Every structure is written in C-alpha cells, then in structure tokens.
Amino acid sequence: MSTPPIGQDPTSAYSRHVATRIKDFTTAKAPWSRRLWDIGTFLALDELHEAGAWVPRKVLAQAAVDWQRHAMERILGDDPAVGSPAFRRELREVLQSSLTVASDGRRRLRYLIDTARPGYLARWASCVTTTDPPRPERVARAVAAHLLDSGHSFAGLQRWIRDGREHLAATDLISEAAALLNQSPRTWKITVPFRALQDYEKIATHLPNWVPAVDAVKAMENARWDSSRQQIIGALWYEIEARDAERAVEIAYDLVERLQARARFAATGTGVVPLGEVLIEDERVPLSRPGRRAQVLSLAAERRLYSIAQDVQRFAEQARSPIDDALEIASGLNDGPLAPAVAGGWAALESLLTEARDPDEREKVVAASRAAALVTCSWPRAELTALSYRVREATGTDLTQRLSACETNRERAALIADEIQVHGYLPLDRSWRTPSDTAAVVRMKELLANRRQVLGRVRFYVEVSLRRLYRSRNIVLHGGSIGGVALTATLRVTAPLVGAALDRITHAHIVDGTHPLILAAKAESALNLIDDELAPGLCDLIE
Incomplete structure (x- = not known):
C-alpha cells in the first residue's frame, strides 16, 4: 500500500504542525512571538480596494498605496489557494495598475475578490494533499487569518478546534474549517x-x-x-x-x-x-473583549514599573522621558476604543523612531520599517528563551543542569540554539503546551538553517502589518472614520507587535540609555549582516 501524502495523514508531523499552529494563532493569550502577524489575503485585498477611495481625499498618499500594491503581489506569490493560474495572472495585472477610485483596475479588483473568496479554504484543503505541500506555517497562518477575518472569535475557534478536530489530517481539518465558514451567522x-x-x-x-x-x-x-x-x-x-x-x-x-x-x-x-x-x-x-496583548515586560523585569516621580514634582516641570510619553500615548492599545488605540499605537512608534531629517519621500512611515527591524531581531531570543523554560530532564543529557547554570536569559537562549543546531530536537515537558513548543523547535531549526531568508520573511510580514497600522491611523485621524474594512483586524495583529517594539526600546533605555533611533540602526545593520563573519549571533542581534 502506498503511503498517503503527509497532508492526508493525521499522524504525520505536517498535519500535527498545521493543527497546532492554527490553535496558536487563535489563542488570545499567545505571546507575540507565536501570534498571527498579519491579516489574511482576502481582507488585505479588500483593504487595497478600499484604499483607492481614500487617495483623492488626501487621507492616504498614492505612494503608500503603491507600496501596499507591491507588497500584495509578493503575498499572492506565496498563496497557492488564491486561484487558478489564469486568475492569478489577471490579479497580478490588476495590481500593476494604480487602482484609483474610478479606474478600471479597481473595478476589476472588486470583481476578482468577490469571485475568488468563496472556496478559498477548500482550495487550501486541496493544496495540502499534494506530494510537495506548502509550508505548514504558511497553511496554518492563511487558514486561521481567514477565519478570524471572516468574523469568528478567538474563543469560538478554540472551542471548535478542540471539539475533536485537533488530530485530523491537515486536509480534513481545513475542509472542516471551510464547512464552518459556510455556515450562516x-x-x-x-x-x-x-x-x-x-x-x-x-x-x-x-x-x-x-x-x-x-x-x-x-x-x-x-x-x-x-x-x-x-x-x-x-x-x-x-x-x-x-x-x-x-x-x-x-x-x-x-x-x-x-x-x-x-x-x-x-x-x-x-x-x-x-x-x-x-x-x-x-x-x-x-462583558469583555479579548486582550490585545501589547506588553512591555521589561518594565517589571528591570523593576522599573513603578519608578516614577522619585523627585519633587513641580508645576510645569514634571520630568518625563520620551519613553514615558510613548508608553502613555500607546496605553490605549490594550483597553481603549478602536480610534484612540490605533492612533496612539502608531503615534508612540512615530515619536520614538522618526526625526525631522528623515528623507521626505519616506515620510513618517519609516517608523514601520524601523520597528519591524526591532521586532524581527527580538523574535529569535523570545522563542529560544521560552523554549529554555520548557526543557525537561532527560536520560543521557545534562541540558537541564547547564540551563540552571545560566545567569541570564540571553545565555539560556544561546544554549538552546546550540542544542537545536547540534541535535535537532529538545527534550520538552509533557503538557498541553508541548505541541506548540514542538512547532517552535521546528521554526528555530528552519531559522538556524537559513537565517537570512527566514528573518527576511519575518521582517516583511511585520513591516506589512505595521504599515497597515499607519494607514489605519490616517483613516481614523485624517478620514475621521473608524469604519475601515481592516481597522479591527489591524489592531488585533499589530497591538502585540507594537508592544514588542516598545519593549525592546524601553529595555535599551533602562539598561544603558540607548536612544531608540540608535537601537533601530543596530537592528537594521544586524539584519543586513546576518550571514557575514562579523554578524552578531541570533541572540545578540540588538544587544
């Protein structure tokens, strides 16, 4: 009997990885390093179509929409479930037009979106049955994002997947997701x-x-x-x-x-x-909304959470750092209504990561690129450190003892990276978290094997998302609207990323007084030099 494709085998590592990551992506309390970093393909296309209406009103610049169009072409190239080869050619042709409000290209885009959206998950279910299916991370991200973008909640999807679907073959799980989406609200x-x-x-x-x-x-x-x-x-x-x-x-x-x-x-x-x-x-x-999870953990880790107003406070002379200002501005990310959350989140990044002498043609959106570099450089250590606390004692290894001897999280993360590179696996604690940790080990193995490609992909996803936050902020403040098609989803995916960027900036400020722009420059150079002999290690990218 011939072996079925891995996407049709419920016991395969591939199917388990897809199911695990869909669970990760639909867990409201997942750490930023394991969450969705972007919205789904069709909501992104909807947003691009909507953008054409904002340009004539001077809410969005044509340059911002052009960047969005080019990024969309790359995203579509990595999404085999968008449609047939002929459909994809038509879509690429449309994306190469300006998509102005009265253009033929924008009208065609609307038609193509409405034509291809039905059946999207069913096409993904077919994609994973091939002998060389797409990467399981890509599959899980597409499926989870499409479900969330279509109006499902984190908690509802968690209940759905835990109801006997965790151990299905990848193709069967995605087919079940397609059936779920076909149900009327x-x-x-x-x-x-x-x-x-x-x-x-x-x-x-x-x-x-x-x-x-x-x-x-x-x-x-x-x-x-x-x-x-x-x-x-x-x-x-x-x-x-x-x-x-x-x-x-x-x-x-x-x-x-x-x-x-x-x-x-x-x-x-x-x-x-x-x-x-x-x-x-x-x-x-x-009566609650899911936490947006914008976290700046370094304040508590460095015991500076309540370190405010140690000196006499005088009227009009209150000592405040730019970091304090940014954290206050961004505080609505977790608890505030949509409009101040979007506006405050972007304003915090812009205040710390731009200056008056930045090139005019890039405008303030350069903050998205710099924040993306910071987040990308933070990702390896975040994952490796988390894994270091999930290792169990195993016969024939002294890994737990070596971890106990580490004095810092940086040392723990570096030790885990070496262990994965040499042995390809970790002895993990057996718990409900283990599948998620196992999937993280797979991601770290891929990163260690191809640092430039993986980090480049991570940075792209993060920058696309943060630029979407910039455009959303413009729609809120300059357009006076909170009805943008992607505003809610944008806040869902960007709040944790903004928190991660602010966390790195705050930590550098507390520990050695590093200016945010200097920290961003370090991150940019570290990513450019990633395969060079003088490049920093994965755990030292912005140290």
Whole structure:
C-alpha cells in the first residue's frame, strides 16, 4: 500500500504542525512571538480596494498605496489557494495598475475578490494533499487569518478546534474549517444590565430595547444569577448577528463603548456603567473583549514599573522621558476604543523612531520599517528563551543542569540554539503546551538553517502589518472614520507587535540609555549582516 501524502495523514508531523499552529494563532493569550502577524489575503485585498477611495481625499498618499500594491503581489506569490493560474495572472495585472477610485483596475479588483473568496479554504484543503505541500506555517497562518477575518472569535475557534478536530489530517481539518465558514451567522439576543446610565429615566426608558430593573433582575434570576447584591437600574438588549457567541459579546462590548463615548459629552451625570456581565440566550457571561496583548515586560523585569516621580514634582516641570510619553500615548492599545488605540499605537512608534531629517519621500512611515527591524531581531531570543523554560530532564543529557547554570536569559537562549543546531530536537515537558513548543523547535531549526531568508520573511510580514497600522491611523485621524474594512483586524495583529517594539526600546533605555533611533540602526545593520563573519549571533542581534 502506498503511503498517503503527509497532508492526508493525521499522524504525520505536517498535519500535527498545521493543527497546532492554527490553535496558536487563535489563542488570545499567545505571546507575540507565536501570534498571527498579519491579516489574511482576502481582507488585505479588500483593504487595497478600499484604499483607492481614500487617495483623492488626501487621507492616504498614492505612494503608500503603491507600496501596499507591491507588497500584495509578493503575498499572492506565496498563496497557492488564491486561484487558478489564469486568475492569478489577471490579479497580478490588476495590481500593476494604480487602482484609483474610478479606474478600471479597481473595478476589476472588486470583481476578482468577490469571485475568488468563496472556496478559498477548500482550495487550501486541496493544496495540502499534494506530494510537495506548502509550508505548514504558511497553511496554518492563511487558514486561521481567514477565519478570524471572516468574523469568528478567538474563543469560538478554540472551542471548535478542540471539539475533536485537533488530530485530523491537515486536509480534513481545513475542509472542516471551510464547512464552518459556510455556515450562516446567527442572530444572538444579548441583554446588558447597567449599574448607572445617565438620565435614563428621561432618555432611555422610552427606547424599544429598554428593560426595566424589575424585568432585568427577573431575567438574571432565571439564569441562576444572584442579583440580590447588584444595584441594577435597568438593561438594554441588542440583537447581534455574529458567527459565534463570543464574537456577539465582543460586538456588544463595542456598543457599550459607543454609549460611553456619547455620554462623556453630556454636561453632568453618572455616565454609563455596565454591570460587567451580560445575558446571552439566558446564559451569564462576562462583558469583555479579548486582550490585545501589547506588553512591555521589561518594565517589571528591570523593576522599573513603578519608578516614577522619585523627585519633587513641580508645576510645569514634571520630568518625563520620551519613553514615558510613548508608553502613555500607546496605553490605549490594550483597553481603549478602536480610534484612540490605533492612533496612539502608531503615534508612540512615530515619536520614538522618526526625526525631522528623515528623507521626505519616506515620510513618517519609516517608523514601520524601523520597528519591524526591532521586532524581527527580538523574535529569535523570545522563542529560544521560552523554549529554555520548557526543557525537561532527560536520560543521557545534562541540558537541564547547564540551563540552571545560566545567569541570564540571553545565555539560556544561546544554549538552546546550540542544542537545536547540534541535535535537532529538545527534550520538552509533557503538557498541553508541548505541541506548540514542538512547532517552535521546528521554526528555530528552519531559522538556524537559513537565517537570512527566514528573518527576511519575518521582517516583511511585520513591516506589512505595521504599515497597515499607519494607514489605519490616517483613516481614523485624517478620514475621521473608524469604519475601515481592516481597522479591527489591524489592531488585533499589530497591538502585540507594537508592544514588542516598545519593549525592546524601553529595555535599551533602562539598561544603558540607548536612544531608540540608535537601537533601530543596530537592528537594521544586524539584519543586513546576518550571514557575514562579523554578524552578531541570533541572540545578540540588538544587544
């Protein structure tokens, strides 16, 4: 009997890798180094089509859209599921046009997107059945991004894949994903109780979706929700169309934020204070959005998280560093509404990674390139350090003892890199995390075998994403809109990347006072010299 292709074999390392990485990419709490770094192909094409309408309004520069077009050509070259050879030729021809608002190219692009989007995941399911299938990382990234871009939530996809799909062959898992996407969204009824709602007796009780306090309390009690200690003034219910319950709650959270934004403009009052939990289909769940995971861990690691205002603070003379300013500006990335989160995230990067003498033709978007270099240089050590803490003691090896003797994470990471290069594997702790760690070992093996190509690919993905943040910021601030087709997805993928860049900048500032632009220059040179005899090691790219 002939051996089936690895994409059709549920026991193959290939199929396991695809399933594991789809789980990683749909885990809201995954570290930045293991998350999705970009949106999916078709949402990116939608964004490119939309960009043509912003150029005449001076919201986006034609140069920015041209860069976007050329990047899209490269992305499509790495995506075999976009369509047939004839379709791909047509799409490449369209992408070589200017895509201005009234152009034939832009009209053709709209047609091509709408034609090829259906069946995209089914085509990926066919791609992995070939004798030489695409890289499992590429497959998992495309599938997970397409599902998230299409309106599924992190939690909903986690539940779906853990429901007996973790051990399917790659082609069967992707076929199941295609079937999931073909299901129509549901309409969910969500009731949001409030502790306070400004002047609700006058301006809320007449609304058709208003629920009086007595009825809200009764509904809560029917859901076995003890409301005796809750001060409920009433509730509002919404019908929300979504692909899963968790996404419906996220949309309800956004609606509450819109209420709060409006209430801030009232002259007086108590504002809008939701209870913090909602009823969805008579089930009690927290009112929350998934964490955006923009983390600057070096503040706590260097014990500087609360190191502020050690001296006397005088009016108009408060000592602040550019790093403090940037962290405050970017703080909305984790908790703020969409518009300030996008604007603040980009403003933090721009304030630290640009200067007045930068070439005019690159404008402030050069911050995206510099931040991408920082993030790319940080990635190997982030992965290797994480792996160093997942190693178990194994017979015939003293690796755990050597790791225990390391005094810094840099030493631990370098030791793990040497171990992978020499032996090709690590003895890993057996836990629910092990498949994710195993996939990380595979990525590190690929990196060690071809440093320039892999790091170049990582930098490209990150820069594409951060330039998308720049364009999103322009749509918000110059276009006055938060309705951009890719704004929500942009924040989902870029918040952790901005956090990673700010973390490296903050660490360099705390440890030795390195200026952000000097740090970025080091990262740029390290990547350019990656295969040179004078190049720094993978764990020292920006040290």
